[in-house]
Amino acid sequence: MSTGRELEQMAILEKRVTQLIASYHEVRESLDQARYIIHNLQAVIDAKDEEIKNFQNRDNISKIVNTIAAEPANSTELKLKINEYIREIDKCIAYLRD
Template identity: 60%
Template sequence: MGAKEELEQLNRIEQKLTKLITRYNQAQEALEKAQREIRHLELTVQQKEEEIKNFQNRENITKIVNTIAADATSATEIKLKINEYIREIDKCIAYLRD
């Protein structure tokens, strides 16, 4: 094999290597994008689970209040007071997390 053929072969190897590096970089970028999307979706799921939990808590409060209260006015007052307590507890929990 002559010097010219060796040079051409080296050029082909270099071109293939350049393509491989480009593909590798593209794959890395796609992977990073997918990882960011996964983190975003995990946060969204966590927020939705918290919303569901809060909704279930409100529903349970309503059931408890309706069972305890004799009339609609009392039920509303009890519900408001319980919601106030829950907000205060949530603030305390958030404070403790920080």
């Protein structure tokens, strides 16, 4: 037969377990939110890396065009043609990824 003291201890233990479960759920929710944020930030980083790569390619193209073409009119035409080729290559790469 349980005494009043044992019932009191059981009630205290039950209260602590309930508090621990509540704390666990809060921490779990925070962790899920952090994972979601990390996933979104990684997507942003990947997009920015792709933009940087594209800008570097454009810069390299400009350098090549300036080296090849002495006249500004030829330089612009050559730059446009190279950019067109690069866009086509990017389309092919995207198609191959899918």
